[in-house]
Amino acid sequence: MHGPEASPCTAHTTVTEEVSSDVVSIKDVAEAAGLSVATVSRALNGQSAVSDTARAKVLSAAESLGYRPNVVARSLRTDRTRTIGLVISDVLNPYFTELARSVEEEARALGYSVIIGNADERAELEAHHVRSLLERRIDGLLVSPADGHSPLTLDAAEGPTPLVFVDRWIPGCDAPVVRADGRGAIRDLVAHLYGLGHRRLAIITGPAATTTGRERVEAFRAALSELGLSLPESHVGQGDFQAESGRLATERFLDLPERPDAVFATDNLMALGALNAIRVRGLSVPDDIGLAAFDDIPWFPHTAPPITTIAQPTAALGRVAVRALADLISGGPAQSTVLPAHLLVRRSCGEPETSAPTGGATRE
Amino acid sequence: MHGPEASPCTAHTTVTEEVSSDVVSIKDVAEAAGLSVATVSRALNGQSAVSDTARAKVLSAAESLGYRPNVVARSLRTDRTRTIGLVISDVLNPYFTELARSVEEEARALGYSVIIGNADERAELEAHHVRSLLERRIDGLLVSPADGHSPLTLDAAEGPTPLVFVDRWIPGCDAPVVRADGRGAIRDLVAHLYGLGHRRLAIITGPAATTTGRERVEAFRAALSELGLSLPESHVGQGDFQAESGRLATERFLDLPERPDAVFATDNLMALGALNAIRVRGLSVPDDIGLAAFDDIPWFPHTAPPITTIAQPTAALGRVAVRALADLISGGPAQSTVLPAHLLVRRSCGEPETSAPTGGATRE
DNA sequence: GTGCACCGTGGAAACGATTACATGATTGGA
DNA sequence: TCCAATCATGTAATCGTTTCCACGGTGCAC
Incomplete structure (x- = not known):
């Protein structure tokens, strides 16, 4: 989000001055810059009009103090966490691992972080993660339900938090589904x-x-x-x-x-x-x-x-699901998607008629 | 944490009354119970003294309103998120997947959630995740550095947030290391x-x-x-x-x-x-x-x-690392651990002298 | 009967950000 | 020259919790 402005290697050596000061808040930056917290906030978020001189002062103060915004406070105020939850059935299953990876990648590209919950094919663990993620006020939820009848997941699907099913779904829910x-x-x-x-x-x-x-x-x-x-x-x-x-x-x-x-x-x-x-x-x-x-x-x-x-098309499923969820979060319509799976003939059922390729790892 | 008090299946059917009311806060509970927010908070957290009648009123009000604590607000106030970050080098690598799984399991047992960051063996992605996790004010960080020289990770290791290296480490850092x-x-x-x-x-x-x-x-x-x-x-x-x-x-x-x-x-x-x-x-x-x-x-x-x-001993590494981090978070001493790896002889180097077992999957 | 400790409770101040609104300065047009 | 519009900035409310402190009431010891 902030762009790679700082030179990569100087950070560690030059910032040794700001020891001791435990954690620096926007208030400290305001004080150092001789401005109000409102102006500092505006300068940092770059949305409202701020004079060039003020912006420069804020930026340099923030830099030298090593200021890091507190997203907890920001989320409380804005009611958005820029985070989505992903509840999958089994992390040890390479299929879900690949799904999780593509979800994280696409989410990052869209400015979201991802919190993964592993249900381990157990309904009560799934419920635990759904509850925990909702309490965390994530902006949206991606779920591959381990159990088709989990009441908590059902509630979540009908609650205010946007939810998209990926891979598996719960019939009868009107939440969008992205699957193969x-x-x-x-x-x-x-x-x-x-x-x-x-x-x-x-x-x-x-x-x-x-x-x-x-x-x-x-x-x-x-x-x-x-x-x-x-x-x-x-x-x-x-x-x-x-x-x-x-x-x-x-x-x-x-x-x-x-x-x-x-x-x-x-x-x-x-x-x-x-x-x-x-x-x-x-x-x-x-x-x-x-x-x-x-x-x-x-x-x-x-x-x-x-x-x-x-x-x-595992990676594609993850990407599409994230985009569907992001659209839902920003008030867009519910979009379901179905992508086709396809057969890869190798040799475990007998020698194939034609000289089929053995197929290397299909890592894209 | 809260214990499994609510009956598992009634939730979805009985709570249909509380529609429309978008999100219920502790204030709503206080109002419904005819008590102050302070008392509600105390009753819910069960630490300070609250009369039995008040506690009962609070609990029933919270239940019927479907109250879910807002952990964002709680974290802002308490400055603890009950969350740890895990930055690994490559989720697609089954070794790290298993590590992540055992970390999540042990963390959950200790009352922590885990946010996983996948560095994909790229230093700049590792930096992104470390920064993002710190901004999120996680209570502690578990890192397996993709790059031995990442200045941001180095800073983090010396910063105020407790950090434990797992699997890989950065020589010269005094953060504890858990590895094989x-x-x-x-x-x-x-x-x-x-x-x-x-x-x-x-x-x-x-x-x-x-x-x-x-x-x-x-x-x-x-x-x-x-x-x-x-x-x-x-x-x-x-x-x-x-x-x-x-x-x-x-x-x-x-x-x-x-x-x-x-x-x-x-x-x-x-x-x-x-x-x-x-x-x-x-x-x-x-x-x-x-x-x-x-x-x-x-x-x-x-x-x-x-x-x-x-x-x-992958799963053990994850468990030990989480415990070391949890100890560090609660002010304990830094504890490093080294566990031995061991050879599993199968047949890919030639027929072994003795009749060695072929070794089933060593999922524990 | 008075004082003291204690207990349950409520009021209100934090936590660190964003943002509606107010304010003073500047500018432009008539 | 004056009024209004614009702009940069500051003040303060707010988000939902936890927690310090004060307060009234009760019970016990003197």
Whole structure:
């Protein structure tokens, strides 16, 4: 905001004079400049008219005193914190990490700071963070609800603080939603598996309480039935988007009298767990069983074998969500956005027909 | 803090009466309870003596009005925000993600919120976050400096705000440091490589401006010389802890007339890049070249082959750092801590002599 | 019965900024 | 020359809390 005016390296050596004075306020600057606090405030914020001489005096006084505005006081007065909250389901999930990073980047570009709350896929932690962020009087909230029924989040969505759902949402809320649509890509994936000769397909789902969890299994089921394939209950493993649940579900698949030809893990962590379970049995991917995932992460090209997956435009989602929220904050209309996900064919479901690229890390 | 007094699910359904009233302050509560704001404040904070009847009136009024304290105002008055800042070098690096997670967890347990700043290994971004966090009047700062010479960070370390370095530090600052010592584990690694018959060893280093970058290459060099091995300049690849630099350095190694027997990538992202470069050449790990890394992440057991690495006690580092900072904030002494890292032998450097465990994901 | 300690409560002053309004000076046009 | 408009500046209210201090009342000890 202030621009890089000060030369980078002199700060530490030259400002040794202003020791002892604990913290300098606008009052101290006013005193040093021989002006009122009102003028100092105006000069620093540069919005109202201030004479050049006064501005110069203020700037030099502020500089030599090492003045740093107290945003706590400013926020109290202006009722704006220039901060947005981001509540995500699991920081350890690289998908959300990338989302958080792009959110922070875009927010910074727009002059906002971001406070991240990690719900760890637990409803009560999500509630804690939502409450804590609201008390902090953030200007807006970005939420990817771990639990579809969290009353506190529901309240927040209908309260005065602008809120945008990202990735997941709560049906029935009128808050805008920014998300990826995986349906098309899932149909492509199923067609890919079918083309490779796989007929007995299985899926590891996310929590039914999440929209993404439901969407992925429904799209999978629909795509199967279009091809005349059935999805028996034994081929549906209930997961929770964490690695351990992927491992357990896969073990059950492998215990079946006729094991599936291929398994679709609906996020990257459960795919990790599935890989783990398969490897422990001494089985091979894709010869003994195929594996596909949702979410692309930098490691997928480097596992053995490289993993076929559905990639979301994660960074774009974060950027769009922040812009939607910023618009909402400045009184604009609610804007929802849906971006398409797409299939990345690698080698974990069998050798692809064409010479597909193995796909490097898709870090943009 | 407040304890889970309210029943979890009634909130959304019962509080529909208090619509319209934009935001309710302590003044409104006082009015509703027929008491002064001073008494309401005391009742809510439960520190000073308040009669039982008054307390009951306050609590019921606050509940029915849906009162939420304004922490901005509170912070202005008390000069404490119950918030700590965490500035890390790269959120996309799973090591720092795990660190951030454990920091947030421990901080929450101690009643603090955490604001994370991602420096992206760029000095000016680090400065931006440090400045922004200080203006926000956080109670304390946890920093893993991307750049060893950032004047702003240096100032902060000597300023009034308590600061603890975590992972990396700035030599010469008297702020406490919480970090892992990789020297012992690096010596173990070199012995392991030597035992497998590798003699021409190479290293991909981190930025020389970081303490961890320097420590790892120095320890490696020392361990080599103890065994009578040399480390020619051609076997030292300058990296920056990001994947791309690992790829480039490895390509140069592979272009050498005599390529190294094994490469040690000093963080997990550069190991990813190295793996990429090796695979593109159609070479095999460990048959054509061995690969070892620093930092264990959940994917390492699942790459082809599983990667031998040095694991840091990451979660413990985060916890200890938060506790050290909290102590500092409450006026305690500066406490530095060094925890040991240790070698995890897998298969990326050659078949180990003994039947070592392949090592599951070491998520604790 | 008087004095003293204590307890619950309210009034009011902070905290550090922004900003509506007032004020004095300057300027321009008639 | 005078009035009004403009401009730079200062005064003071305000945001929502916490907390110091004063005050009246009660109970206990003398």
